[in-house]
Each structure stands twice: as structure tokens, then as C-alpha cells.
Amino acid sequence: MADKITSRSQDYSQWYIDLVRSAKLADYSDVRGCMVIRPNGYAIWEKMQAALDAMFKETGHVNAYFPLFIPESYIAKEAEHIEGFAPECAVVTHGGGEELAEKLYVRPTSETIIWASYKKWIQSYRDLPILINQWANVVRWEMRTRLFLRTTEFLWQEGHTAHATKEEASEEVLRMITIYKKFAEEYMALPVIMGRKTESEKFAGADETFCIEAMMQDGKALQAGTSHHLGQNFAKAFDCQFQTSAGELDFVWATSWGVSTRLIGALIMAHSDDRGLVLPPKLASRQVVVIPILRGDKTAVLEQADAIVCTLKKHGIPAFVDSSDQNSPGWKFAEYELQGIPLRIELGPRDLAGKKCVVARRDTLEKTELPLDDTFSMQVSEILNSIQQNLYDRALSFRNEKTVEVKSYEEFKTAVENGFVIAHWDGTDETESKIKEETKATIRVLPEEQEYLDRYTMMEPGVCIYSGRPAARKVVFAKAY
């Protein structure tokens, strides 16, 4: 088993780092800010990819792949875009032993290289919509890095769509942020607030950015996915016009949307505990570990352990046995708790005699006995579903507890150290940036979901907590990763 993990209460940041390394999820490499995603971590990404990819395809999207390198002149075509991204790019100046005539940027995001292609592909409304997604690596030079959450290179998917009308693009933006919300809640067991970003927090080059925001166990916010309405900005930058069905010329409307390997960081920080990783069963490539307690008739126990795995697999539950005699059962219990296997089955000679086994849930650490009869797989499956649901419910209760509404800036400053804060804001960049400067808290989201709006009477006008000026609505503030 790996080294001891610092407890969350002692040092939350150190707990996270210890956990990621002990559970062998990721390592820093010797390349500044670049991580190695180890097999245990990559397996989570593969489950995420499979679920998201299926949801993208169900909504008519197809995958493609565009170049890693972006010519400097492309990045420069969209004014806000270059201002936002150029300073954080890695730049290739030499290739094949020679200095390049034009510098190449390693993609920080692919709008520009993709719209250079779309310009060639789109002539008429008949060529629209284009609904393309790309799974890729991107590079953004980061000063302070943290495994999964903020690394110089990371993996992500980026959707880039082209539409004939503004309305169609708006629908796509909402469709995709809704898919992200569904994925976060149903697969990651992570409650999120869906809504809009303020002007200053939106994507460089977008007219509007929608996001989903989640709360971590330290009360901080983590942006878990974004969907951008790019208007006609990139079409204009790349002179991408099309003939409308009415026979006129217009610029194409665009969206882009993405989630990245930082979701793995979100998953860890939302559910895990001082023993290690806690994984929602839907994202666990191995849901059940069977640990034989080898006393007395070892053969019979091992045979029964294999039989259990076989039965579970037949019912679509990925299970495995650890029958190695190199380590004790106690060592194994701790190791698989660290790795976040959702369910542990313990099986000894006495269990065998009683035609039962002991099952231990990773989320609550509860142990119960389960009869080894015809209902076994179904019962295991029910426990797994219950773990999935419990993780969501627990995270939602936590978020509700840690969300407070404040009426004054004094209250605000204390509350924002501890969780999400709902407060009236006057809608100005000035107030937003002053609050950020003074407290490091930002406006995370202008919620769009009725349930959330109702819960906190978000649309009620009032007085800005900072400026004292009239405020049209409340917004959600938090410190963020």
C-alpha cells in the first residue's frame, strides 16, 4: 500500500495531492506543469469519454481531428481570442532542423484552426449545420499547476458547430450545457448549477458563455464544463459566409463547448475521503473486488470467489478477485479503499459454510451480509445503484448547507471563505473586479435553472452588497479552483 494520506481537516490541498499520488492516479513529469495520467486515473477518463461520446452521438454529433499546430496569423484573426490566449501558449519555432518562417502555436483551443477548414467546407445553407467534436490534447502555459485541475497540457473534448441562424446556435449552446449537467449529475454524482458567466468571465471570443459549477468539499467552486455562443465572431474573422435559403449571403453562426481531464479532479474533490478515492460506480471500470480470506479449505474459498466474479460479470458488473498471498486481507481492504473500488466482498470459510458473504460499501464503509443465492447479482447491483445515488445526495446536501445568502459586504467576506454566497450585484464589471481584488471571490454563475432560481429567489431585485446601487438580480459568488 502507498504512503499515508494527510487528512482533509489537517490540510485539504495536501490531502488532494497525497490521494492523487497514493492511488496512482497521476504524477508530475519532469516537464514543467505536465502530468502523467497513470492507468488508474486514465481508466476514469475512458469511462467519462465513453459516456460523453455516446451522448454527443445521440444528439447528432460526429468526431473529427484537426491539427495540433496553429499558425500565428490564425490566432491573431480574432482580436479578443489572441489577447486571451497568446500569452499562455507554447510556441514552436523550429521544425526539421530549421527555423520556421511562421511560428506555430500549440493549440490552447481549436476555434481558429477549425474555422479555417469550415470556411472551405461551407458554401450554402445545405452544408449546415456542422456538428463536430474533437477529443484532443491542448496546452496552456500555467504558472501554478495542480494535478488534473490545472496543468500545462491536458486532455479534453471540444465541440465546434456551425449554424445558419443565431437561434439554432443558441439551441445548441443550451443543448450541450444540458448534456454536461446530465453527465455531471448522473455519472459523476455531482450536483451542478447551470447558468451564464459574466462578461469578464466568459471565453475569449464568445458572445456568451454558459457553464456548470460544482462545489468541492472545501466549499470552493469548480467550473466543470462550458458552452459558448460565438456569434458570428469567428466566421467574420475567417470570412466564412454562406448562401441562405433565401438566396442571400450571411456569416455563419458558431458554438464551441468542452470538458477536460479536470473533471477527474472534480470527482476526487467532491466525493473522496481520508482513506482515499471514492468513485461513483458508473465511472468505476472495476466496481467490485472480491477478497478471499484464506484460512482452512483455501481451494473451496478460491473457487467460490471465482464463481462470484463470474456471476457478477455475467450480469454486467465488472468484478475481480485479489487472491494473491503476498499481502494480508487487511492490507488489501485498505488498498482497494484507497483505489476507490465501490464495493468489496469478503469471503472466508465461515461465509462459505453459511452460503453468504460480507459486502462493504466504499461510500459509507458499512458492512452487511449477503446470501449467496439467486438474488445475489441483483442485490449487488442494487447496492451499486444506491452508492451512486447516495454520493449525489450527500454532495447536494453538502452544497445546500454550504450555500448562504448575505445582505452586507461584511457578511459576504466571512461567508465566502466557507462556501457559495448568494448576493445582489449591481451588474458592473467594476464591482465584480473590486470584490475579486479584495476577497479573491468571483461571480461563478448567473443561474438559469428554475429550481435554483426559486430556491434562492435569485431574480428578486435589491441592493448591491458592495456598491449599494440597485441590483436587478442575485448571483452566485465563490472562491474557485
Add this chain to the structure above:
Amino acid sequence: MADKITSRSQDYSQWYIDLVRSAKLADYSDVRGCMVIRPNGYAIWEKMQAALDAMFKETGHVNAYFPLFIPESYIAKEAEHIEGFAPECAVVTHGGGEELAEKLYVRPTSETIIWASYKKWIQSYRDLPILINQWANVVRWEMRTRLFLRTTEFLWQEGHTAHATKEEASEEVLRMITIYKKFAEEYMALPVIMGRKTESEKFAGADETFCIEAMMQDGKALQAGTSHHLGQNFAKAFDCQFQTSAGELDFVWATSWGVSTRLIGALIMAHSDDRGLVLPPKLASRQVVVIPILRGDKTAVLEQADAIVCTLKKHGIPAFVDSSDQNSPGWKFAEYELQGIPLRIELGPRDLAGKKCVVARRDTLEKTELPLDDTFSMQVSEILNSIQQNLYDRALSFRNEKTVEVKSYEEFKTAVENGFVIAHWDGTDETESKIKEETKATIRVLPEEQEYLDRYTMMEPGVCIYSGRPAARKVVFAKAY
């Protein structure tokens, strides 16, 4: 429909380019030598990935992800490796607006960055074997590029394994080249010759390279996959030692193996024709297109078309209808032939009345009638299997026809313009490089498969066709992509 495709007989190279672009498989980007893999092309890669990934996992491999950037000092650690790769690398000199203290190479392959991690992970024989695969993009600065076959950036998988003994590494090298052969033959319908590379053709840093070689329709060879025995070379370069079960210290043994998006090029060049792409059904994401002939009672025809698709999907056959009235049936026939959909179903009012439909195979262009009864899906499935088998058989006959054995250098020079040539070789680098210089043909493979060895009595000693010196065996020469 797209532009006209040049015929193979007129200009094979132009035919390939025309096909790739007309079928919307890939495009050049404005970044020198970098391609855009369009959705039709990427869908083939996704099918390839799924099949290979399953085969890797069945044999105990797991996926992980290592950094895109490799510090210059890493590349330099293995002498042959830097000599082979450094000249063709893209180099990052600036990041985050500043010049870097150490240049970063965009990975041309990942042995060095991976072995820097393995050194940290491996202490004892208990940590072995490590069986890791990575799906990634790599960059090799190419002077002459060709879509899919040779591009500056391409996608691939690279397996990197670490073992306690030389023998175990040897087994792994053979296991993986055998998996590649199985994949090429069973999925790509592409017969390949499995064997060893000569010293001069092996991977920079390997002790031994195994490969699979395929013949294209112009008689040229294409290397479709490689598996390298890296000996202890990288372990020594990165000082990666481990404690053996006997308690001694030894360097770790290594293998690496990979296939790339050039397989898509191989697939096209092996099977396609002057009408466009021909895809083996196992790699077609859409196996059947139904084209309604809309005369008379349109509704009844459209309903039946949908019913056919529904039935086929229920039986696991991916099918779709093109019922658009924008284009004629004839236009659609040509379009889906271009796209390589393996089977076309035509359905008109007369077919409906006769409870039948017309099916047209993409491989032979044969049309037959099929009754729309309970056996329908099974019959379609059988035709798809027969297409898969026919493509393989056809490619194998072609290879056999285009493979000749020669006894003199005069014969050799003529024959090698036309296909594979079996000839005696004296085993020296000198002869090999002279022949390459004079004819541009290279030794593709020293076959290892009994069937192939027997067929051409490869192991029979004789006289080198070039030098006249004694030759221990015959080898396979060809011009290559």
C-alpha cells in the same frame, strides 16, 4: 456528389488523392504537412481504435497518458534514438511568453518520456511487468507528405512495456505483432507478411524490430505495424534497475509497438476502386444504406425503408435511410459508392408489391433481389460477411500474383517495379544499401511465418542476386510507401 476521381490506371497517386478528398476522408490544412481528419475518415479510425483497444485489454494491457513535450536532454539519453529522431522533430522554444531554459521536443515517439516515469515506478520484480498503451498524437517533420500515409502530425497508439527478463520481452514483442496481424487480416481484410526488419530498417534504439507488411494495388509495400524489442537500451539510458526475485540488480527489459492513422491509407489503397472507397464491413460505422425510389405511393415506400433500417439495427447491423428529395436515386447510388458503404438496398413501389428489395454489394457491384421476409436480416448479415471475406481473398490473390521470385539482378530490377520480389540476399548492409540506391527498393521483411517461408522456400541457401556471394536465405524486396 464530389468531383470526378482520376482512374487508378491513369494515375494511381492522383486517384488516391482524389478519392481521399472526394469521399471527405481528410484534407490538408494550412499547416505544412498537417492533415484534417474529416468525420468520414475519423469514423474509420474510431472503429480501428475500438477493435485494437479491446485486443490490447484482453491481453492485459491498460491505457495511460504521458506528456506531449520531451525535454531535449531526455531525447539525448539514448544515442541511436536521438540520431534517428532529433532531425525530424518540432521544437518548442518559448512558453508563456518567455524563452525556455531547455528546449522541448514535441514527441515523435514516447520511449524517453515514458522511461523517465518507469524509472520512478520500478524498484522490484514485483512491480513488473508494466503493460501500458497510449493513444496519442505524434509529430515528425516530413518533407514529402501524403494524406494518412505520411503527415507531420499523425494519430497512433504506442505500447510501452517493461519486463524482468529478456524472454518475457521477446514473448511480448511477438504477442503484439501477432495481434496486429490478426487485426489487419480479420478487420482490415488485409493480408500481411509478418517478420523481422534488417538492421538498417529497424527502429532507432531497438535491438530487433518485427513488422507486418502489406501490398497495395500498385504493387508497393506498406508497413502496417511494428513491434520492437528494445533490450535494456532505454533502461540503461534512464538508469532503470530493479531487484530480481533472486535479490540481484538488473536493468529492465523493454518493448514498444505501434500502429497509426496510416492504416487508413493502407485500407484505401488495398481495396478501393475508381468509384471511390471500398470499406470492409467490420470497419464501416454505417454498413447498409437504404435508398427509397420515390414513385407512386411514397409513404408506403418510406415506411418500409424505415422498417428495414429498424429491423437491421435490431440485429446489430448499422443501417440508415437517405430519403432526401434533394438528390436523385442515381446521385445517391454514386455518393454512397464513393463513401464506401458496404451494402446498398434499393426499394421502390414494385419491390414493395413483390415483398422484396434489391441489394447491391460495394465490393463486386453485383445486384441481387432479396425477399423481405423473416430471413432478411440474416441474409444481409451473410452478405456482409461474404464482402469481408471476399475483400481479403481478393487482396491475397492479388499479392500472390504480384509476388515473384528472381535469380538475377536484371530480373530483379524489372520485377520490383511491379510488386514484391523474393530473392537471395547476402545479409550485408552494403548490398542492401546499394540495391536501395540503384532501384529505390528496400528489404521489407525477413518473414517469420511458416506458411510464407514454405511457399517461397525462404530458408533455402543460395547466391545473392546482387553480390554473387553466398546467401543464407531469401528475403522480400519491394518499393514502399
